[in-house]
Amino acid sequence: MADFLANLGSFWEILRHPLGGAACLAGGLLIIISSIGVLRFPDFYTRLHAASVTDTSGAALVLIGMALMAPNWLVLVKLLCIFIFLFLTSPTSSHALANAAHVAGLQPRIGPVGAANPEDKT
Amino acid sequence: MAYFLGLLAALVAFWFGNSGHYKPLMLGFGSVSVLLTMILAYRLDIIDREGAPYVRLPQLIKYYPWLAVEVVKSNWVVIRACLRAELDITPTLTKVKTVCRSDLARVTFANSITMTPGTVTVEIEGDKLLVHGLYESGTEPEGFFEMDKRCAAACDPKEAR
Numbered sequence: 161m162a163d164f165l166a167n168l169g170s171f172w173e174i175l176r177h178p179l180g181g182a183a184c185l186a187g188g189l190l191i192i193i194s195s196i197g198v199l200r201f202p203d204f205y206t207r208l209h210a211a212s213v214t215d216t217s218g219a220a221l222v223l224i225g226m227a228l229m230a231p232n233w234l235v236l237v238k239l240l241c242i243f244i245f246l247f248l249t250s251p252t253s254s255h256a257l258a259n260a261a262h263v264a265g266l267q268p269r270i271g272p273v274g275a276a277n278p279e280d281k282t
Numbered sequence: 283m284a285y286f287l288g289l290l291a292a293l294v295a296f297w298f299g300n301s302g303h304y305k306p307l308m309l310g311f312g313s314v315s316v317l318l319t320m321i322l323a324y325r326l327d328i329i330d331r332e333g334a335p336y337v338r339l340p341q342l343i344k345y346y347p348w349l350a351v352e353v354v355k356s357n358w359v360v361i362r363a364c365l366r367a368e369l370d371i372t373p374t375l376t377k378v379k380t381v382c383r384s385d386l387a388r389v390t391f392a393n394s395i396t397m398t399p400g401t402v403t404v405e406i407e408g409d410k411l412l413v414h415g416l417y418e419s420g421t422e423p424e425g426f427f428e429m430d431k432r433c434a435a436a437c438d439p440k441e442a443r
Contacts, residue, residue: 190357202369205414210364213360213364238299250434255402273370
């Protein structure tokens with residue numbers, strides 16, 4: 161049993177680096193996708209939605225990947241702190257941006273955009 | 283007093299997590315800095331229910347996994363919207379009424395809406411939230427009922443419900 165557990169431990173030591181690398185790559189891919197969304201969407205508010213993919217799943221996946229590759233538990237605690245701060249501040253900053261635009265009088269574009277709207281041929 | 287001890291425990295745990303040194307000199311510096319922070323927090327008068335929200339922790343721990351699943355689900359929707367060959371979004375503004383009573387519950391609800399991609403809270407007025415959404419189907423006021431209920435259960439004090 162102890163032998164099996166030791167094997168499992170060394171197996172995890174080998175496995176966690178590729179796993180962490182894959183998670184980081186996936187997070188980077190999500191961030192690229194959300195940048196594409198930011199470039200494609202028509203107005204300020206819809207671009208904010210695309211950017212919030214970076215805030216949530218992109219950042220979370222990159223942090224999970226780094227946590228899997230962490231050399232010791234101190235690094236893990238720091239990554240956890242970063243995660244908590246991002247988790248609390250990123251929706252607050254999105255809300256601050258949206259609220260500032262709303263207070264300044266920027267009207268959001270309402271109704272269908274693109275394929276669903278016949279006037280919108282690009 | 284309970285808030286005091288909660289803040290103390292959190293600060294000590296934070297210090298150990300960030301330093302990793304166990305020499306007596308370093309431990310001394312650590313305890314001095316923790317004590318200084320406690321005195322400052324006491325002088326600022328922020329040791330209260332919102333400064334040390336550990337009483338709500340069990341309910342919050344039940345709430346956040348559910349929120350994480352919702353975030354992943356709506357992430358998928360937004361990612362598909364970003365990558366579709368032709369844009370097919372219908373931006374919408376809706377008013378959502380919340381049943382949350384305390385400020386903490388309302389902030390949690392508004393933050394949860396903002397955190398799920400595809401919906402952003404634009405403004406809060408009393409118990410009404412102005413929500414901007416990427417798709418019309420995902421932004422009906424009925425769609426937020428469950429999140430609202432769960433936020434109220436997680437953050438509102440028992441007597442206010």
